[in-house]
Amino acid sequence: MDKKIAIFSDIHGNVSALQAVLDDIDRDPQIEHIYCLGDLIGIGYETNEVLDLLRSRKDISYVMGNHDEAILDVISGRDIYSRGAEREHHKWLAARLDPKFISFLQEIPTSLQTNYNEKELLCVHYHLQEPKKFLTVDKEPTEQKLDEFYHSSTADIVCFGHHHVIHHFKTKNRLYLNPGALGCNHKPYAPYAILIIAENGATNVSFREVPYDNETFLLGYKKYNVPDADYILKVFHGNQHLNL
Template structure:
């Protein structure tokens, strides 16, 4: 029997986008599990609302992203990777995180493996150095570079996020998949992917973009006086809010 799973990543504190995607996934009873590839929080400000939605379900597995780590580092008093306006943004979010979600975030692993029809899968927020630190984003990824990086991996399928655009590379060695950032888009659409693995081991990827109403979410950046709001609205949301002013 075919195995069908959903891949989501980079929710970035956008509750309305997440709800739209989860509602869409729930319309397909054949999807048996959801894998969330990190950055549940950060950039967007609906931290608690997003976490409330996620922890209410029993069909999602997670890996931790760099923004999730940053919030935890600030709460724990550790040195954080972010600097300047980004650090102020993380600090603002950390002060508003409901403490009941801290243990949930802390327990999320950095990597996760699964096996479907003898296809080993690796889930990670982004490619990791030996020290378990994320590499810098490669803005010109290729199948050859990915094969070289994962040459010692036994995984047949590698799923990741972090770089907010879609990646879909298939080589003789493995499949590489990034469905794109669910919560950060220059259009009012929330992307995710559905991966089907047949008993034969054949794979099929379906990329989906779910429309949703993002007006209130975008206007909330200014209404709440969120640190670095102008930069976030321009770079991560394409200044869509301007048409609503």
């Protein structure tokens, strides 16, 4: 029997984008499970709203993202990777995280593996140099570089996020898939991917962009005095707020 799953990544505290994608997924009864590839929170400010929506579902599996980890590190008093304005942003978000979500975040694994129709699926937020250390983003990925990094992996399909653009590489060894950033886009669209693994092991990938109203979300960065708002609105949202 064919297996159909949805994959999204990098929600980044944007609950309206998340809701739009979940509504789109729910319109397809053949989708049997959802995989979220990390960075549930961070950058966007709707931390508790996103976590409340995610935790209300029983059909999503998660892996830990760097922003999720950074905010947990702040709460635990550990040193965090971020510096300067990004560190202040993480501290601001951590101070506003409802404590009831801490255990939920702490239980998220760094990677997960599962199997559909004899195809092994590996989910990570990004390529792991060691159990909890992500590689620096490769802005010019190639099939050859990905195969070299995963040469010892038994996975047939590797799903990752972190780099906010779509990746779709197919080599003789495996399929590599990045669905793009659900919550950070220069247009009012929220992307995700659908993966079908046929009974005979053949794979089919489709990418969707779900339109949604992002006006309230974008204007909220200034309304709530989110640290580093100007930088975030420019780099992660393409200054769309200037046209509202």
